[in-house]
Amino acid sequence: MPELPEVETIVRGLARRVVADTITSVWIGSRPQPLKSPAAKIARTLDGAKIVSVHRAGKHIVFALERRAAQPASTVAPRRPAPASASAHWVVHLGMTGRLVVCEPGVEIARHTHLVASLASGRELRFVDPRMFGKLSVHDAGFDPGGVEPLDVSEENFVALFRGRKTPIKSALLNQKLVRGVGNIYADESLFRAGLRPRRRASTITRAELGKLHESVREVLREAIALGGSSISDYVDADGEEGFFQLQHRVYGREGEPCLVCKAPIRRVVLAGRSSHYCRNCQK
DNA sequence: ATACCGACCTGTCAGC
């Protein structure tokens, strides 16, 4: 479901609600599919941890946790040093249908709830994911999913990613090891704005066109974040609010409808197993 | 290296 703008919106909402809160207990469901670390390790890492920050890395949500180290057994410590603490990261990928919700404990547990973290503030943070394409993991060291952040990368570094690649440009954009956070909707929308067909081989794209693509990707992502992401069927952010960028889609989901620039019908083809939408006139 | 495909899962919606 969520791509970079949706994850960014969710992260901002979560940060408002749970930063500085402490996890007081953890319940994990019986379905192993979403768990990419052992359940016991996830529970052990989360339980008692303070949430220091929430941020986004590509489509991943990263909770920075701080755990107080076990108190020394000695009781007489007149001048105790600052309490030792250990840091860890809880990483959530929402897959297609994952949601993180913060709610009161009394709220009915939704179907397909896989994790519930009780918070010291009295609320609960829940992970719900019907299709179970989402992933939960914990990491003692830092977490780096690879790829560059499209909103941070320079034009020069962006252009270099595609040099010499024969793969279709859309496949390259979807490759999270190159650019992280761009998914099917924003790939199609960016390529439309850049005037590039999805199947165009990356290696045949000129420097100027790649510069335009760099600009288009960033523009689309920034506009989508400003509107809270795209709500196609059931996406809502951490506050339960829908996004509005779907109203700005120029090609995605518009098969057969007239191009907003030239009126030619928008085409839909399948590329790498994904629906791909483009205008034959406006994209080369 | 690359490209296509199915697999992983459940839910929804259109069409018959």
Add this chain to the structure above:
DNA sequence: TGCTGACAGGTCGGTA
């Protein structure tokens, strides 16, 4: 009303 198939925002692994 109910069945069937297509499709869905994402990734991964196998095979040519």
